[in-house]
Amino acid sequence: MKNNNENQEQKGVTGWIDKRLPIFTFMNHNLRDYPTPKNLNYFWNFGSLAGITLVIMIITGILLAMQYTANTDLAFESVERIMRDVNNGWLLRYIHMNGASMFFIIVFIHIFRGLYYGSYKYPREILWMLGVVILLLMMATAFMGYVLPWGQMSFWGATVITNLFSAFPIIGDYIVTFLWGGFSVDNPTLSRFFVLHYLLPFAIVGVVALHLVALHQFGSNNPTGVDVKSENDTIPFHPYYTVKDYFGLGVFLIVFAGLVFFAPNFLGHPDNYIPANPLQTPAHIVPEWYFLPFYAILRAVPDKLLGVLLMFAAVLVLFFLPWLDKHKVRSANFRPFYKQFYWLFAIDCIILGWVGAMPAEGIYVLIARIATAYYFSFFLIIMPLLSKFEKVSDHLPSSISSAVLSKKFDNSTKESYVK
Amino acid sequence: MDKIDSKNKKTVSSVDEDKRDFLFVTTAGLAIAGGGVTLWSMIDTMNPSKDVLALASTEVDLSPIEEGQSLTVMWRGKPIFIRHRTNEEIDDASGTDVTNLIHKATDESRVKNPKWLVVVGVCTHLGCVPLGQKIGDSKGDFNGWFCPCHGSHYDTSGRIRKGPAPLNLEVPPYEFVSDDIIRIG
Ligand code: HEM
Ligand code: FES
Numbered sequence: 196m197k198n199n200n201e202n203q204e205q206k207g208v209t210g211w212i213d214k215r216l217p218i219f220t221f222m223n224h225n226l227r228d229y230p231t232p233k234n235l236n237y238f239w240n241f242g243s244l245a246g247i248t249l250v251i252m253i254i255t256g257i258l259l260a261m262q263y264t265a266n267t268d269l270a271f272e273s274v275e276r277i278m279r280d281v282n283n284g285w286l287l288r289y290i291h292m293n294g295a296s297m298f299f300i301i302v303f304i305h306i307f308r309g310l311y312y313g314s315y316k317y318p319r320e321i322l323w324m325l326g327v328v329i330l331l332l333m334m335a336t337a338f339m340g341y342v343l344p345w346g347q348m349s350f351w352g353a354t355v356i357t358n359l360f361s362a363f364p365i366i367g368d369y370i371v372t373f374l375w376g377g378f379s380v381d382n383p384t385l386s387r388f389f390v391l392h393y394l395l396p397f398a399i400v401g402v403v404a405l406h407l408v409a410l411h412q413f414g415s416n417n418p419t420g421v422d423v424k425s426e427n428d429t430i431p432f433h434p435y436y437t438v439k440d441y442f443g444l445g446v447f448l449i450v451f452a453g454l455v456f457f458a459p460n461f462l463g464h465p466d467n468y469i470p471a472n473p474l475q476t477p478a479h480i481v482p483e484w485y486f487l488p489f490y491a492i493l494r495a496v497p498d499k500l501l502g503v504l505l506m507f508a509a510v511l512v513l514f515f516l517p518w519l520d521k522h523k524v525r526s527a528n529f530r531p532f533y534k535q536f537y538w539l540f541a542i543d544c545i546i547l548g549w550v551g552a553m554p555a556e557g558i559y560v561l562i563a564r565i566a567t568a569y570y571f572s573f574f575l576i577i578m579p580l581l582s583k584f585e586k587v588s589d590h591l592p593s594s595i596s597s598a599v600l601s602k603k604f605d606n607s608t609k610e611s612y613v614k
Numbered sequence: 615m616d617k618i619d620s621k622n623k624k625t626v627s628s629v630d631e632d633k634r635d636f637l638f639v640t641t642a643g644l645a646i647a648g649g650g651v652t653l654w655s656m657i658d659t660m661n662p663s664k665d666v667l668a669l670a671s672t673e674v675d676l677s678p679i680e681e682g683q684s685l686t687v688m689w690r691g692k693p694i695f696i697r698h699r700t701n702e703e704i705d706d707a708s709g710t711d712v713t714n715l716i717h718k719a720t721d722e723s724r725v726k727n728p729k730w731l732v733v734v735g736v737c738t739h740l741g742c743v744p745l746g747q748k749i750g751d752s753k754g755d756f757n758g759w760f761c762p763c764h765g766s767h768y769d770t771s772g773r774i775r776k777g778p779a780p781l782n783l784e785v786p787p788y789e790f791v792s793d794d795i796i797r798i799g
Contacts, residue, residue: 254656255656258656258659258660261659261660262659262663276663276665279664280663280664280665280666281659281663281664282655282658282659282661282663282664283655283656283658283659284659284663286655286656287656287659
């Protein structure tokens, strides 16, 4: 079964091309025969969903760029023209707008999946770090995209976020002037943001390709976190996981379409339908929902520079995860203590997101501080300590197959026929 | 592969092939239909938008144009040639033997009022704007228009008489709103 695709020469045009450019062999290896752990659950759908969403964003983005004008006098009008005059322009824009939110939901779930099942550990450290690079690029892309419609939130969001860099002593102001290309957020800022917003998604495509190369080096992790030991632990990607991914895609598209058609502005902010006015700041400026946890960390700290540094650190700390958590067992299913702290951490992130949307005063500041403290303690204190002291659960299976067969593994005990 | 088959032998043999085919065809059919509609609606955004289509008609007041003069107006981003023809030019155009023309059309069929010729000023060869509107322009061998790009000659009815262009200058849809005003489009 293994080598017939490798050695057998295919006939016809496909075969002729494949001999010279082994693209079909390549696809066969990575999308068809590709041996995949047989126990993957639905959390393993989110990688392919993220890839599909990236493609949707690029296609709708290119079509939007054909209608959009990156000039402070015309940008807002051109987006309104997309909404009113361009054929299905409303649909195009709502897909792109809500697609950004869906992209972040998917990627956040994808990351939390990795965090739960220890997918960042040996030998997948680089795979994980490339993922963090993708997250950073996505954040930059989404931030600059939000500036393009040139509404009030676009303008003031851009002003506040670029001003973060002014926190750095001495060079801060120079950095900010450099980012703006002037002395305030203005036309030069808008045109460079548009160019970068167009460029970065293609950089993401490049990093995603590397991410996949790294993935296919050792293959997927799995809910037991135990390495694949033999062929008995795997099934071919096609048809088993193509079908599973396809089903997940259907569910995802229903949610996505529900948002686009029934609540397209639910996740947005109404102030962004007011044209940018450099003379008047809206009463309450909030970033897009996916930045809220980080925004909360920024505001939790009374010191400007420290707040900015902590906010950046909140993302950058993810790079060091493989060395902060050195526990030999990957999956939280077999680490009773880690599991508890993990769920606490997930709740903590939601709390941070919630206080990020609240005004920075009174009780909210206190909550934000406690949540920020836990955020960093989880990575910097709890993880290293657990690596040292947490005992391995005796339920840890010796292989994927034995886990599936012995039904100790909680994923399979859920299915009623097992009992 | 055999490992799966051997393990799932029972399920494999009890597969309902018809049900599978049905599921496969309905799933694929729906995916293709849904994908097609979505793809089309996205591609359709590149078609002329409503604000572009709204520019589709233009009114022109003919009264300032003296006999023998021409006027160029814009319609859908293209030049429209309006010529107030002299009697001589009208006779020339209607007297031509249609059977010898490259693109056969009578002058009558190309005008609403013989005094006024209204044509799209775009050469039917490769889209240049022919000369002949301004005083001093070369009007070509047939006293109409001359396209300098590859040498097409049009007559006083805007018909192609000589050169590489295959068709007569197009007559845009228009109507007389009153004696002196036309609406193009
Ligand atoms: C990583 C993928 C991408 C993300 C996360 C993203 C995110 C965003 C966001 C959040 C907005 C603001 C939506 C609004 O409120 O109107 C936006 C707008 C925009 N994006 Fe993207 N985008 C991506 C890819 C692209 C690409 C590849 C292009 C073009 C080639 C593009 C072109 C545009 C344009 C022209 C706008 C302004 C029109 C509008 O506001 O609807 N985007 N993007
Ligand atoms: S374009 Fe007019 S002759 Fe070629």
